[in-house]
């Protein structure tokens with residue numbers, strides 16, 4: 378049996394409804410929840426934590442029905458984007474809070490606080506007040522406070538989103554090692570796909586108060602369940618018609634182009650292709666990719682460390698992503714013609 382079972386959870390919050398959400402989280406799982414703003418990701422976390430009255434449904438933890446347990450008795454800790462530390466208490470007292478409530482002896486509390494503080498590299502700031510700390514330090518304190526009580530499930534709502542990108546990266550890898558060390562089961566809401574790729578074992582995609590896809594990161598990002606999910610995770614979705622088999626590959630006509638997939642399909646087929654699987658070349662046949670599509674660059678957009686490209690071919694458009702370095706080397710410019718190369722194994726049949 379799974380560690381945490383969320384069964385047919387429904388909640389009414391004025392205009393917003395969480396509808397019939399079910400989830401199953403194994404022990405040691407790391408589940409990330411993604412979805413557009415307003416989808417209900419935070420409401421779902423807070424419902425699991427016990428902050429909302431349910432319209433219907435149950436929450437089962439370790440086989441025990443905790444649907445009617447108050448938040449503090451659930452064995453579930455929550456970490457927020459904006460830390461939510463007690464401003465008038467020292468870092469030590471913030472971290473010690475949960476153990477004091479449990480009535481642990483003073484010496485034991487002292488030892489536990491020092492030990493978790495060491496792990497999270499905040500042993501040197503235990504005497505300070507939260508207001509004097511950097512965002513990254515505050516979030517490590519919040520994590521220490523959440524983990525010290527040994528929660529069965531740790532919930533995190535965009536824990537890194539208030540941090541600059543360097544701090545975020547450092548904290549992400551620290552969280553990864555601390556979570557693994559403690560064997561903590563995590564549900565982590567995020568807008569940052571880096572979190573998914575670096576941390577997640579499973580991903581749930583939410584939309585309009587529902588979970589619309591659940592799977593491994595590989596499944597969700599390579600085989601998004603519908604067009605909405607494909608566009609949300611940034612995958613190309615192509616609609617075509619199967620023409621037959623060719624050297625063990627399935628040939629699919631998309632627009633005026635024949636593409637090859639290693640998957641089986643018949644009739645109408647929807648295919649997905651990750652933008653990062655596309656290689657651009659001036660000449661066809663420079664690599665072993667089975668798909669070679671002549672394209673024109675129609676748009677370029679620099680975002681962070683990467684450049685996003687819109688490509689068109691006969692009756693087919695694609696999004697691809699390249700490094701600024703590649704843009705220089707290959708002289709990629711709007712209006713220029715290239716070949717988009719990708720492997721048959723990168724083109725996946727969605728349905």
Ligand SMILES: Nc1ncnc2c1ncn2[C@@H]1O[C@H](COP(=O)(O)OP(=O)(O)OP(=O)(O)O)[C@@H](O)[C@H]1O
Nearest residue numbers: 390391392393412413414415416417418419420421
């Ligand atoms: N206490 C509340 N009362 C009424 N409506 C609420 C309440 N809390 C949240 N909502 C509404 O529920 C919807 C879902 O909110 P939620 O905060 O879960 O979205 P989210 O997926 O976490 O979005 P974001 O990515 O922006 O954090 C929103 O439309 C929000 O306004």
Ligand SMILES: [Mg+2]
Nearest residue numbers: 418419420534
């Ligand atoms: Mg939210």
